[in-house]
Amino acid sequence: MAKNLRWKVLLIAGVVALAVFAFYPPDQKVRLGLDLKGGVHLVLRVQTDDALKLETQTTADRLADQLKTANVPVGGVTATSATQFSVAGVQPDQDQGFRNALTEVDVNYDRSQNGDTYTFTLKPNIVVQLREDTVTQAIQTIERRVNELGVAEPVVARHSAADQILVQLPGVTDVNRAKEIIRSTAQLELKQVEQGPFSDENAAKAAFANNLPPDMQILPGTIEAAPGQPASTGYYVVRRIAAVTGRDLRTARPTLDENNRPAVSFSLNQEGARKFGTFTQNNIGKQLGIVLDNRVQSAPIIQSRIDDEGRITGNFTNQESQDLSLKLRSGALPANLTYLEERSIGPSLGADSIRAGVTSAAGGLLLVTLFLLFYYRLAGFNALISIAVNLIILLGLMAYAGATMTLPGIAGFILTIGMGVDSNVLIFERIKEELKTAKGVKQAVAAGFDRVLLTILDTHVASLIAAAFLFNFGTGPIRGFALTLTIGLLANVFTAYFVSRTMFELTLSRRQVAKLSI
């Protein structure tokens, strides 16, 4: 064997060994996509307007507060849209005092004046920044929740549009629970209850002579009935500004209340404990509203000063109390989420797909093998080896890159077989032609490979262009297909040209071959 040839054979053996090492054992190293393993694929939209609204409302409230302390009387501070609020009735002689109070507001808001009314609009770059931050925060929160759920290899990432998030949870079967956990805002607030509960909203308003002070709001809540009885809805008048929020939570865990029903206990961090201690001390005898996502869960009477411990009771099941603790631990979402897309595949269907995919790939390979051996005889064997090496490299690279195998990805394998056959046929047909011009077998083989190389490169580049756009376009399974096709094409240039040629040279180096079996 020529030295040159020996190196080629060693190189091929090395590549195959590396590839096998990369994907063996396949059940551990080849990642299966959702369509094969079962699981949930979700696309959510973050209602970033919520965050803008909150920012504007908070700023407006703070300004109203500041004006009050500075003794600057105004007609009213009202938020008019998510990004705008206005201050009406600023008296001319108070204008200077009013303007002095604006240093903080002016950082983020553009100001315009019309008579005695000032309008403040959130600056466009701040709007963009806030939206961006909201989505990032939502992603981080969802990531924490998904991790707490114990899902293996989850995906939580930005989706195509700026306000969309992609969540993929392989192996998750209880779709509704997963969706609920991801979506709940889980905004915990501890607020002072002024009055309540009332049977309906109007009764609550009437208690304040239909003129609710601006620093108060009406929230729906659950009224506990005797154990075993269904709870009813009531309305509470509470302070708008919370004494403590979920941000000050240190941890939360499921527990039982005094009636042995599931509940959630939480503890506060230092900062929260200090605020909560002062608040409870000053409000002994009053009701404490435990507000979750703008609903009063319970409103116990404050008996004594409480520092850092609290408990949320309600009509929870065991599962609900566990999920709520999980959500509180992982923090509140900065905005509401809505689902735009949901695809869930049961594990049994995934197993069916694996079976179908493997059967069709095996069937395809078998048909191609029969044909190649029948039509090209021994040369067909060469082609088969090069196709087999191609598939091994493909599997190895996919495992190495951590790519996921999807059902369309299996279709990509089958097309790779097709491409492999294509290149080999191209070469063989060319060799046949060259043989006719009677230059001798060796020269015919060499000329066949040389002449065809450029064609193979051209066809592969064109296919790679199509595969690249496919990858860009697709989500999930389609990306798997595009990736498989791309790797298959790249591997094919190596196998069809180099491996197949080496096989020919190997055959021809052994003995004087007068006639080629092709």
Next chain:
Amino acid sequence: MALFENSHYDFIKWRWHALAFSAAIIIAGFAYGIQRGIPLGIDFSGGTILVVQFEQPISDDQVRQALQTIGGEQVIQAYGDPAANQKLIRLPQVAEEEGAALDQNARAVVDGLTKANLGKFEVISQELVGPVIGADLQRKGIYATLASIIGITIYIGLRFRFAFAIGAIAATLHDVFVTVAFLFFFGYDLSLNIVAAILTITGYSVNDTIVIFDRVRENLRSKRRDSLEKVVNESVNQTLSRTIITAGTTFLAVLSLYLFGGEVLEGFAFTMLVGIISGTYSTIFIAASIAILLGNKQAKGRPMSARKVS
């Protein structure tokens, strides 16, 4: 063994017939599709698809009755292996009202089936696509197909002469249109998988064309005295065995996918099958014809071309 050895078919003679034949298929297919309404899958139109597995055999009508109260145009059909008692239920998109949840229809289906007492059942897969995603995917699908075609045109334009690039792209567009026409004829919904198959077809079809053009380029160098028609026809004949064999084997592989790949890949495999046949046909009849038409036009202004000036 050898097929089509020393073949000398005069393909170029048939180019007008071929163009007319293709045009007829495409026009008929699109007329049919547009008249019946272009069937978009839920990936693009939005909507709900559930696959439900029942414990006992249930007829489509029983399911239809159970879901009577849910409005909209429903599709109910058997799914997968008939012995598995699986039904596919497709519902249109939930009207986009305030607060309408994406899974509203899916919940209604589960409620309806539970109330109708059809025995135990399990939802084994559920796909809900909202209007935003549907519109997004539609836009992206069209963009990707166009971008892919433009990208390939530019590449061929760089590697070959411009007339060839146009010929290759005409052949590719031809294949895309013929494939879509057949999808309309056979009532397949356009889905993500099918668009993926169409994009693959663009790559595959150009592949075949490049092989012939490569040969034309090579022959133009060695046979400067022949007319472009003659050189092209000869090149098509020289590569004919390769064209047919490759198409045949790829067809076999994809046929296996069509037969054994299961419900999910059926549309994908069908699209590929049609695309492979169309791709082979267009490679032989369409790509070269158009390259000759444009090539000759160019040649009139440029005597340096391969065309014999008689």
